[in-house]
Amino acid sequence: MSGNPGYDTHTDGTSGRPVTFLRIFVLLSGRRTRIPIHLRVPIMSRFALLLCGCLAAVLTIQSCKTTPSSVTRIEETSVTDLSGRWNDTDARLVAKAMVDQVLSQNWLNNFVGANDRKPVVIVGMVRNKTHEHIDPEVFTKEVERSFINAQTVRVVQGGEKRAEVRAERADQQEYASTSTMKKWGLEVGADYMMQGSINSIVDSNNKQKVVYYKVNLELTDIQTNEIVWIGDKEIKKLVDK
DSSP states (O other): OOSOOEEEEEEOTTTOOEEEEEEEEEEETTEEEEEOOOOOEETTOHHHHHHHHHHHHHHHHHHTOOOOOOOOOOOTTSOOOSSSSOOHHHHHHHHHHHHHHHHTSHHHHHHHHHHSSOOEEEEEEEEEESSSOOOHHHHHHHHHHHHHHHTSSEEOOOHHHHHHHHHHHHHHHHHSOTTTOOOTTOOOOOSEEEEEEEEEEEEEETTEEEEEEEEEEEEEETTTOOEEEEEEEEEEEEEEO
16 A cells, blocks of 8 residues: 555535545555545544544555565576676686686695695685675685595685584593593694685676676695795676666
């Protein structure tokens, strides 16, 4: 309903008694339409006014009904772009492409040749510097998944999840049996840390918009603080409004 019901008071030309006219407006097919309902009742008739109010409420409910949404399930790996914003497809594809980049560089062969083992990598902070609200953890988890699936490096926990694991180990010192209690000082230390940022630029004109994303990642040797690899991946989307 686009307005509340109203009442106009006039004097009846025949009897000279004051009467009330009910004014009701409802929204029909997107337009504010006046329903030609004139109820002549004495101005002090509370029952008649209550009846009019109930009628207005029924018309409001009927006019505000909407058609339920249609939902279709799709494959979780399907490429979907509805708004042009960063989405799960971008996170998955960019993570896979950048892990392929970093694992193809010389630092990996150099480390394996010098240490005769797989390097251990921890994925650190990836900052969101875009114009959108993006949860960086969605992207960093895709990076970790790609590393693990490649089977050429080992991945250890970092951040809040590492703190949770350490809290569990601390509890075991007091509550777990000696034979099952996990000891301190036996964690696998990371050799390298991956960090980076997600950036964006938006250019728009009339009904078209171009959204440009650039993901920058770098891999640092934790022992020496040396950057052993820097890579980036770009995405550009044209959106017709």
